[in-house]
Amino acid sequence: MQYLIQLLISGLAIGAIYGLIAMGFAVIYKSTGLVNFAQGEMTMITAYIAWTISTTVSGNVFVVAVGAILAAVLLGLVIERLVMRPMLGEPVFATVMVTIGLAVILRSAINFIWDAYPHGLDIGMGRGIVHLGGIGVRTGQIAVIVTLLALLAAIWAFFRYSKVGVAMRAVAADDRTALLMGISATKVHALAWAASSVIAGIGGVFFALSYDLSPAMFQLGLKAFPATILGGLDAVLGSGLGGLLIGITENLAGGYLGSGMKEVAGFAMIIVVLMIRPFGIFGERDIERV
Amino acid sequence: MRTGDYKQTYGELVALIDSPPVWLWSTVLLLALIAAPFVLNSYALSFVMIILITVTGALGLNILTGYTGLISLGHVGFLVTGAYAYAVLVSKYHMPPLVGFLGAGLVPALASLIVGAPSLRLKGLYLAITTLAFSFIINTVILEMRWLTNGARGIQVQRPQIFGISFDSDAAFTYLCLAIAALTLFATLNIRRSRVGRAFVAIRDNDTAARVMGINLHAYKLFAFVTSAFITGIAGALYGIYLSFVSVEGFPFLLSIEALAILIVGGLGSALGAVLGTVLIVLLPEATRIVFSLFSAQMDTTFTTGAQELKSMLYGLVIILFLRFQPRGLVGAWHDIKRTWVHWPLRY
Numbered sequence: 001m002q003y004l005i006q007l008l009i010s011g012l013a014i015g016a017i018y019g020l021i022a023m024g025f026a027v028i029y030k031s032t033g034l035v036n037f038a039q040g041e042m043t044m045i046t047a048y049i050a051w052t053i054s055t056t057v058s059g060n061v062f063v064v065a066v067g068a069i070l071a072a073v074l075l076g077l078v079i080e081r082l083v084m085r086p087m088l089g090e091p092v093f094a095t096v097m098v099t100i101g102l103a104v105i106l107r108s109a110i111n112f113i114w115d116a117y118p119h120g121l122d123i124g125m126g127r128g129i130v131h132l133g134g135i136g137v138r139t140g141q142i143a144v145i146v147t148l149l150a151l152l153a154a155i156w157a158f159f160r161y162s163k164v165g166v167a168m169r170a171v172a173a174d175d176r177t178a179l180l181m182g183i184s185a186t187k188v189h190a191l192a193w194a195a196s197s198v199i200a201g202i203g204g205v206f207f208a209l210s211y212d213l214s215p216a217m218f219q220l221g222l223k224a225f226p227a228t229i230l231g232g233l234d235a236v237l238g239s240g241l242g243g244l245l246i247g248i249t250e251n252l253a254g255g256y257l258g259s260g261m262k263e264v265a266g267f268a269m270i271i272v273v274l275m276i277r278p279f280g281i282f283g284e285r286d287i288e289r290v
Numbered sequence: 291m292r293t294g295d296y297k298q299t300y301g302e303l304v305a306l307i308d309s310p311p312v313w314l315w316s317t318v319l320l321l322a323l324i325a326a327p328f329v330l331n332s333y334a335l336s337f338v339m340i341i342l343i344t345v346t347g348a349l350g351l352n353i354l355t356g357y358t359g360l361i362s363l364g365h366v367g368f369l370v371t372g373a374y375a376y377a378v379l380v381s382k383y384h385m386p387p388l389v390g391f392l393g394a395g396l397v398p399a400l401a402s403l404i405v406g407a408p409s410l411r412l413k414g415l416y417l418a419i420t421t422l423a424f425s426f427i428i429n430t431v432i433l434e435m436r437w438l439t440n441g442a443r444g445i446q447v448q449r450p451q452i453f454g455i456s457f458d459s460d461a462a463f464t465y466l467c468l469a470i471a472a473l474t475l476f477a478t479l480n481i482r483r484s485r486v487g488r489a490f491v492a493i494r495d496n497d498t499a500a501r502v503m504g505i506n507l508h509a510y511k512l513f514a515f516v517t518s519a520f521i522t523g524i525a526g527a528l529y530g531i532y533l534s535f536v537s538v539e540g541f542p543f544l545l546s547i548e549a550l551a552i553l554i555v556g557g558l559g560s561a562l563g564a565v566l567g568t569v570l571i572v573l574l575p576e577a578t579r580i581v582f583s584l585f586s587a588q589m590d591t592t593f594t595t596g597a598q599e600l601k602s603m604l605y606g607l608v609i610i611l612f613l614r615f616q617p618r619g620l621v622g623a624w625h626d627i628k629r630t631w632v633h634w635p636l637r638y
Contacts, residue, residue: 035418087613090613090617093359093361094613096361096415096418098609098613100363100547100609101547101551101605101606101607101610101613102610103606104547104602104609105603105606105610108599108602108606109603111599222426225419225422225423226423229419258434260433260434263430264426267424267427268427270420270423271405271420274408274416274419
């Protein structure tokens with residue numbers, strides 16, 4: 001029982017990180033109709049920038065957090081402006097291939113700018129252990145779950161009540177009509193890329209806090225992918241919850257079936273989800289079966 | 291007076307070689323490739339081998355991505371399955387190499403059937419996602435099935451001996467690669483001009499219209515996927531023999547990206563494009579290295595230490611630049627040049 005609870009809690013913690021990155025996928029898909037295959041790499045760059053800030057400028061939590069968020073916003077805006085906007089109006093195939101090319105470039109750029117060795121992000125907190133009913137939980141793990149829940153609530157409110165959020169939903173629903181209503185699609189796209197970069201970047205920083213920074217971190221993007229599929233590619237909140245489910249599944253599979261299963265549990269789930277409910281648990285049913 | 295390039299019968303339209311210059315160039319290329327092992331040193335010859343093996347794999351992916359318009363991000367999975375199928379059959383169970391090659395095609399084809407049957411019912415990017423998942427799952431499966439695949443230790447592979455002919459030397463192995471690449475080229479060209487190939491292209495161009503015309507979408511997509519996996523598997527077996535050692539590490543995920551880059555650079559949906567793209571992409575890192583080393587020796591060392599990173603960066607850059615500025619690839623550029631040449635000084 002103790003073992004099971006331990007697995008569940010660490011599953012929730014890693015699942016929250018997947019959930020954050022999965023929300024990053026969903027934000028971009030919802031407003032631009034693209035699957036951003038460079039999401040994992042963007043996450044990784046934000047985490048590396050946070051680490052650089054913590055070692056060179058200051059290890060203060062707030063400095064690192066603000067710096068990382070600003071860097072993530074900038075990264076998202078630059079990518080949207082330089083790489084994605086020129087592809088506006090091109091076929092989906094070409095645009096998605098561009099994100100794949102971008103992923104490869106970013107991944108190697110990280111190896112060039114930083115090095116290939118693992119680093120621990122140390123901001124003086126997140127590694128302490130709290131005992132909850134006899135089970136040791138790291139503060140960082142609690143923080144990431146709380147952050148995910150807070151962001152879920154914030155994003156729900158943003159899409160529901162704010163003018164910008166409604167505009168984003170309008171562009172997602174029908175970009176031509178939205179354009180006629182005076183909504184600038186390019187601004188919405190830029191905002192989506194920035195938001196996605198920040199949300200995923202937060203996940204990346206938490207990952208670096210609880211585990212380590214390493215060039216293999218881009219695989220987080222691949223791990224978060226099943227979460228988006230499970231939650232629904234166009235469902236931002238669903239993707240967040242999908243992340244929790246994938247995290248738990250992965251940990252249970254790893255704990256009871258062997259470590260090899262841990263690596264593939266998420267991917268095996270993708271295939272099952274696509275067979276049964278291809279639009280995900282919370283996604284809208286507009287998958288065409290041709 | 292007739293001007294321009296007219297096709298008056300259906301046979302002319304689907305002919306593999308439609309003009310004397312193409313005959314000439316094809317013959318020259320074939321002779322050059324046959325002469326290559328005698329002329330080139332072993333370093334240059336290794337590039338010829340890599341190009342021939344990569345062409346085989348790229349033609350395999352071209353059937354799926356180029357003709358049928360479906361993206362696969364996990365073709366390296368079929369490559370590694372094919373390599374392992376060959377290695378297990380030939381090195382472990384001492385079957386004849388031809389059986390090994392057959393297995394190297396059939397095992398990935400079977401795997402593609404399992405992956406493709408559920409995911410090809412859906413439209414859009416779903417195949418990209420499931421194949422991506424497949425390429426990671428298959429690595430774990432290979433590592434876990436130690437009794438068959440030796441797990442992480444990999445399997446040694448000898449160069450084969452077929453019908454008493456030993457392909458041990460580099461020259462002989464180049465001929466084997468050449469034969470397989472040429473066969474694959476003919477096979478894909480013939481698929482393209484058959485009923486099946488026209489169905490593939492119809493699906494790519496407009497799947498609803500294809501369905502209305504009576505094409506069974508699921509069956510044809512699956513057929514394209516299985517054929518593509520079969521050919522890729524054989525390329526994988528060749529690559530395994532070339533490396534003389536089959537292991538999961540020998541087939542990094544970057545190979546999937548490289549294959550897509552080849553198709554985009556060459557021009558999607560064209561066998562000639564796959565060939566041109568392969569030559570460019572395989573030689574690109576080497577060419578860049580030479581250019582950089584002209585500038586300074588220091589850049590040369592950067593290139594050797596960060597070779598893998600620079601290579602992937604180049605691939606990424608080439609993909610983005612081609613999609614942005616020359617989406618029809620090298621073949622498209624070639625067509626434009628040809629048209630300008632024929633019609634000059636008129637625009638068209």
